Amino acid sequence: MSPYVGYTRDVVVDIASQASASALSPEQFVDVQRSRSAVRSYTAEPISDETVRTLVTAMLAAPSGGNKQAWSFVVVRDPGNLRRVRAFAPGVIGAPTLLLVACADNLRGKDDPIVRRVGKMCVAMAVQNFLLAAHAHGLGGCPISSFRTAPLALLLDLPPHVEPALLVPVGRPAREPERSIRLPQEEVVSYEAFGQGTPPTTP
Numbered sequence: 216m217s218p219y220v221g222y223t224r225d226v227v228v229d230i231a232s233q234a235s236a237s238a239l240s241p242e243q244f245v246d247v248q249r250s251r252s253a254v255r256s257y258t259a260e261p262i263s264d265e266t267v268r269t270l271v272t273a274m275l276a277a278p279s280g281g282n283k284q285a286w287s288f289v290v291v292r293d294p295g296n297l298r299r300v301r302a303f304a305p306g307v308i309g310a311p312t313l314l315l316v317a318c319a320d321n322l323r324g325k326d327d328p329i330v331r332r333v334g335k336m337c338v339a340m341a342v343q344n345f346l347l348a349a350h351a352h353g354l355g356g357c358p359i360s361s362f363r364t365a366p367l368a369l370l371l372d373l374p375p376h377v378e379p380a381l382l383v384p385v386g387r388p389a390r391e392p393e394r395s396i397r398l399p400q401e402e403v404v405s406y407e408a409f410g411q412g413t414p415p416t417t418p
Contacts, residue, residue, distance in 0.1 A: 257309050358382070
């Protein structure tokens with residue numbers, strides 16, 4: 216059975232909205248994480264400026280190797296610009312009302328080989344923050360790596376040291392997304408050594 220049975224988008228939005236009055240409990244926060252899934256079909260409802268600012272704030276709070284923050288992001292919302300970007304991004308399905316172009320900024324990490332090595336990992340963690348915040352606001356999205364880098368860079372006036380890593384289409388889901396079925400924990404998680412250990416017991 217999928218571990219996501221019982222979670223609907225309305226339930227998650229209701230849980231997340233409680234944060235306006237008080238902090239989420241650990242259980243509520245994990246509920247938001249566990250119930251997120253890929254969304255590829257969107258309504259035409261625009262995303263408010265306030266919500267965009269909140270998503271960006273959450274995104275920039277992600278871990279960063281050496282705190283170099285070797286990333287740059289472009290938020291695309293103009294309908295014409297969205298169409299032009301989608302023309303070079305076959306992985307973008309549907310018509311999102313926002314596209315996040317998440318990039319590694321190789322200039323910020325140029326003097327640190329560790330930062331250069333983990334730069335795209337940090338970008339991916341920032342994208343995860345963005346997606347979780349979007350989900351908590353009743354939005355949905357999906358990270359995309361299928362796009363043509365050169366024309367995208369020209370469209371967005373990206374300098375040579377800014378390298379697109381992921382596209383993230385986001386919008387209001389047109390329908391409740393299907394819940395993905397994940398492998399059982401015992402197949403992918405070990406304790407103390409690979410293939411060994413006993414998971415923590417439930418009290």
